[in-house]
Amino acid sequence: MLKIKINGSEFEVKKGLTILEACKEVGVEVPTFCHDDRLKPSGTCRICVVEVEGARNLMAACSTPVTDGMVIWTESKKVVDARKEILNLILANHPLDCLTCEKSGECKLQDLCYKYGIKGSTFKPNKKEYDVDESNEFYYSDPNKCILCGKCVRVCNELQCTGAIGFAQRGIKTHVTTPFDKGIANSTCVSCGNCVAVCPVGALMPKKKMKYRTWEVKKVRTTCSYCGVGCQLYLLVKDDKVVGVEPYFGEPNRGLLCVKGRFAYNFINHKDRLKTPLIKKNGKFEEATWEEAYDYIVGRLTEIKEKYGPDSIAGLTSARCTNEENYIMQKFMRAVIGTNNIDHCARL
Incomplete structure (x- = not known):
């Protein structure tokens, strides 16, 4: 551990941290433009400059490592004047x-x-x-x-x-x-x-399909359903409609999304989207409850198995499901139905 001072207060921080990381760890805010925890420090924008006693120039907090006994000022007059000039130039x-x-x-x-x-x-x-x-x-x-x-x-x-x-x-x-x-x-x-x-x-x-301001939307954290990775994201909701998507900076995707997770959300509001199970009766699909759908599935599988044997049934799982769900499906087919007729689409 290293002993440092930030804005007059003493702290102990781990060796190997940058000034920015040390400030973040102790709850001191330092503004940034170019910094991202997932990227190598670049020191490009310079808006994170801080004053270090004994240093000739202001130091970029994002790329300067802390040293034992370092005295740091994050909002001194010299720092504030420099940040104002940087903003002036931008x-x-x-x-x-x-x-x-x-x-x-x-x-x-x-x-x-x-x-x-x-x-x-x-x-x-x-x-x-x-x-x-x-x-x-x-x-x-x-x-x-x-x-x-x-x-x-x-x-x-x-x-x-x-x-x-x-x-x-x-x-x-x-x-x-x-x-x-x-x-x-x-x-x-x-x-x-x-x-x-x-x-x-x-x-x-x-490119927005529906105009909104950032203060008009509610962020709802959810899991992307396009594949089994389980990427976390925020749905941006305005007037009970999903109008956009933002990544969630956490595991497993750490703020990264693919084109589907980021932009393919318009189906949610589509008028033809299925929202309830459908059961075909007299040649036509009719809406049913989940209980009715499950009862129908159980009844038909039981009937087919008794009449034609377990090998007359096959299961196909999806890459949109998690590994655990795919495991359960093959276990269901082998242990409950009694067949090895189980396969996976292996692609979307």
């Missing part, structure tokens, strides 16, 4: 369209500008204007709102391992794009939306 090339921006209410840039009282920039804009890339079916990219934190690029490369986007050019021309600026639709993008999930501003946003 806003020089960032559109001030917060009133109509889809990210309003959950934008980190907006929150920090509010916290430090930054209403606009004193610097002259010098950034090239880019077209909004709407070629992807599920989300759009607006490079004009990008603050070059690099989280989307790192998530795509380090976690998703797709490598669909990266930084192009240098200096004031630097921007996040696909190879040769050909557009998302012409890249290796798999539409997972993990870049969208980590973007701190409105540069990457889902």
